[in-house]
Amino acid sequence: MKVIQILKHQNICLQITAGNEKVMQIPYFHSMEILHVSAECYPVAKVGGLGDVVGALPKYQQKLGHIAKVVMPMHRTHFLYENSFEVVHKGTIRIAGKAIDYTIIKEKTNRLGFDLYMVDIWGLLDRERVYGYDDDIYRYVSFQVAVVDWLSHWQHRPSVVHVHDHHSALIPFIMQHCFQYNFLSEIKTVLTIHNAQYQGWMRWDQAVFLPPWDTYKWGLLDWNHSINSLGAGIKCANKVNTVSHGYLEEIRYHANGLENLFEYERGKCFGILNGIDTEIWDPETDNYLEYHFNPSNYIENKLKNKKILCDRFNLDIEKPLIIFIGRMVGEKAADLLPQAISDCIRYMEGRMNFLVLGSGSSFVESQLEEMKSRYFGFYNSLIGYNEELSHIMYAGADFLLMPSRVEPCGLNQMYALRYGTIPIVRRTGGLRDTVTDYGEPNGFGVCFNDTSVGDISHAVYRALLLYEDKVKMKNIIPQIMQIDHSWESSSQIYINLYNA
């Protein structure tokens, strides 16, 4: 009897043979060590979907038997003060000729289900907000250089460095073409693009922020006469993925200037749909909810959550409640909300209620604030970020509106589905991949094609008709609550991508 290890189409397995006869073939489990590098990670710091993904994916990779770690900047959030940390490394990097000390701290109790490391650079990373400072470029280049410097001191090498969005997309270049660190170039790198609109542009004179690098390789940094961090990541990472198949197709035509690069690099680009963390986003156990429910008993308690919202925001529990949750930016078509909501309330004679939660453009925010008194009893909004309220809204609403111009994946619609709230979405990116119109076979949502006030109003009208059809609603709600968007399958697809 002998055991031979064979490599067949990258699926490593053990083959046991007796003489020439194959007795059995056993899949050989190869545990990987994955280092995720990200600006956000829920619940430490979250601005949008990136935080949710980086807070969940490593946990599910651990469950598959791999070692997943996250390293992020040491933002000054509640998490930092409410948990214990230990110093694991201290080092010094040089940015534009200036020596900068950094410290790596590690959360002690494995609170997130994986090792969490944070990079502290005094005065630079230890700030309350994740983004939005004038020196963000300097801050995030320093973060990336510190991460690679720390990595260069490890006694072993991780199997893969997985970077997320432009804030960490220079890392593959630094590991391959900065003289001090290029011995790390054998480590595989994967770049996940959560949003290709933001690319981390730098002027060429800011190239001095990088550690000394091979200037023959300037073309890997350059895109349209400036340094493009995301572009450099796409060129240098071994594999690149977007967070849905639909978005991967779209960015070949709309990628804020990077269309040709995506077309050129398409051989190494993949679409992997995000999952949701079903341990946190579960209407049966959600810590933020007073009234829990599941697909077989949702009626009473979903209504109780709606009542909480209606009482707090002066809305009518008898009418369908349509919510919007998100950043007030052009991508989310938040600029169309004031007009679309006004039109719906006026022309459909106030047959529905709207509740909006979000922040962003001050112009949109002020319009939404001003509408509160005009449409008192029909519409309300809360400007700001409120995690707890968002959970109650997903649980208590009847419909979630997402008229997005761009939606790389979209997590809101997946949370809404799990909480029995029907999504009203524009057919784009991940929304197209995850929502089927109720007019189509096995459909359950309301879909429309154009980002216009007219299309949004018409979709709301169709939602109203659906709401009035009690039989259809009773079929659809338990159906959508059971759709599986968990991380179980997507986290394995990432492992396959690392191995490919």
Ligand code: ADP
């Ligand atoms: P994006 O990352 O483009 O903002 P996603 O749909 O991928 O959009 O993820 C948005 C995440 O951020 C969801 O978890 C959503 O509930 C949350 N979110 C967005 N705005 C707010 C807000 N104002 N308050 C609470 N949660 C918010």
